[in-house]
Amino acid sequence: MPPTNAFTHSDAFDEFNLEEFQSNDYYPKHYATPSSPKEKGGLFRLLKSIFISGKNKGADRKKAQSVPEYVFSRQVENHNFPTDIEDFPKPIRSLSAPANVYHGYSTYEDLLEIEKEQFEVRLLNVPESKSSELDYDLKRKIGVGSFGAVFLAENRNTREIHAVKEIAYASKAEKRYAEKERDHLFACSSPFIVSLVDFYYQEDSRICLVMEYLGTENLLRHLVQYGKLSEVLTKFYTSQIILAIEYMHNVNLIYRDLKPENIMITKDGYIKLVDLGLSKQADTTASLAGTLGYKAPEIVLGNMYTKAVDWWSLGIIIFEMLEGARCTPCQQLDGGVEYVLANSKRINFPASFPRTEVRDLISKFLKNSASRRLGSGPTGSADVKIHPWFHGFDWMGIYRKEITPPLPPLSKVPQYYKKKQPKRHRIGVLCH
Template sequence: MIQFEEAILGLSDDLGAITIANQQVDDDDNASTRSSITAVDATTHDYKVKLDQQYVSSTVESSCPKVGSDDFNRLCVLGRGAFGKVFLVKHHTSKTLYAMKTLKKASLVLHVNNIKTERQILEQVRHPFIVQLYYAFQTPTELHMILEYAVGGELFRYLDQEGMFSEPMACFYAAELVLALSHLHGLGIVYRDLKPENCLLDQNGHILLTDFGLSKVSLDGKTNTICGTAEYMAPEVLAGLQYDYSVDWWSLGILTYDMLTGSPPFKGNTRQKTIDRIMSNKPTMPYYFTNEAKSLLTGLLRKNPHVRLGAQPKGADAIRKHRFFRKIDWKHLGERRVDPPIIPLVTDPESAEVNKYNFLLAHGFSHPTNCATYQV
């Protein structure tokens, strides 16, 4: 049983401390940097992640270096999955709120590598638009990951209620995702599961990319596993071909189209029809799309990954320079100095309830047609 637990958690006695340097990594870095996920961007601080057979901790909770399930009070369930649940929890000492991902060991025998990869990535990635892991520990029957609590909930909820976003709004969220994905690619990580449900909002309305269970760490950036959500999967993935980071840019194109129209471009009433449309159809561009939006989506949704916008060698730099993002100040965006279009207003964070939200009218954001109450 110990070997099974170590295999899942990626733990052993000879693992020491891993220091995560305050270092920027992007698509222009050399291949040796991209092949490692130990050098990551910490926006303002250096982080140290300590590993042993009981926990993973960061300097965020230096006053409580070792934790277990008894150190947290479960407040409510934030989400459910096939292998466990995500709880909103409060740390007894610091009173800080976290999201605790709890997985049943008995259900994970065939998914050991996914869980191990997810934790390895979250241990080492520090980015303003990627959810942060603070602790990981285990009980005899469960695995636990203590994650940053995204109080704003899923981007999907807002998109579902609103129907569609204005172009400036979609541009903002797509731009934050460009920075998050290009950071992952710089570390040799193919994300592979970009969709609105995996894009959370923090208390200020910024994106937090979450759920790395399907991510792949690849030394050469290439793999051929068929995985993901059908509506957002690239043609080369569905065809079982070898693929690279460009599958994430396809998914970004699908997500941006989804934000602008309220639905993915190739969605069918069955999974097979969706796949058939992805493989054979071209996306329909609604009349209200600007030329910049049409150009971006045409580039991102090219079925040939070698000519897709974002493909190597130019990578994410070609996307950042596209006219769709002409109003984005990438430096300010990366420093979280650009106001998000949606600001969650939370009166009681412990209830996991967003009572309402504000749309900013500045920066060209359009006002919504429906100001309903939102709960997450």
């Protein structure tokens, strides 16, 4: 596929083929009895709409009877969480499957529109849990999230390996706050955001989120192992972070906790964002959130802020990937508890930093004024994807995971390449 600057191919997505679907080896014949659309209500009809062409949507929805009515019966009726994408026919995307396969849309804009509709429907229809702590065997702790520990776990029934995040709560308000992360994980469906598989409650004092297991390699460990990353590898990772942020902003989510620890590198060499504990569905907010070193100035100052805070964090991460040290746009006081903004008019890039368009990209992300920050304009992430640093970049190839990672999959990295690198140091980089 030739490189492109945007998702604008008229043939970007294949049309849904009913005959091919029915002849597929994974065709669920035991779910082949149609149910009345009227019995399913608006949820079922909207879910069927993912097969409808982006053109003439209103007229095409009337013809939706040709789409198999049992496609989503397992989720709508039984509220089961599919544990593997192979549970369904290959042309079909389940509600919380870890991979996205869309059909019938000719442009990326149509895709974003239906993704937003599906997110809103799933957010309002989170099923009740039918699992318990007896269904999962917690092996060992593998990480710590914003509000809880993460464990490696095995499903006692299927023997599948998952990551289980335990979130404790002591009041109804804390419980609802914990459930928001569950809701956002269930509603999100992006190839670059971790998928929710199941959830259960434990003694009415904690909620356990069962997610796909992505391994233990994150971007922070990557930087410790390899030091500075190449510009090619940095661009590869950055593009996927941009698509994940674009998805969340499209469904009106502010991530608010973008940092290397939350960027998991999977076995196929691609990345996925984890830990939506601080995500918030809002256009603007003033609540304090984020991690020191990655917070945007407006959060530091306690002002109202928008989705532009995520682009600031991305600018910090790009710098860190290329320099191997943390970019610090703010001067620290009292051991890092307080920040004051630097008044410099430019970023002081180290002499060793690549002299390419990436400098301009980082400078535009690290604007103290959120309204001047790249990605905060009316066209949002589209401005980011047409930046000169991404000239000729194959965005669709990244979205479909058709691009070979510049770094071999983790299972194929030679041991000598995993040697310990010198401990990273902090440097002060002043931003305007």
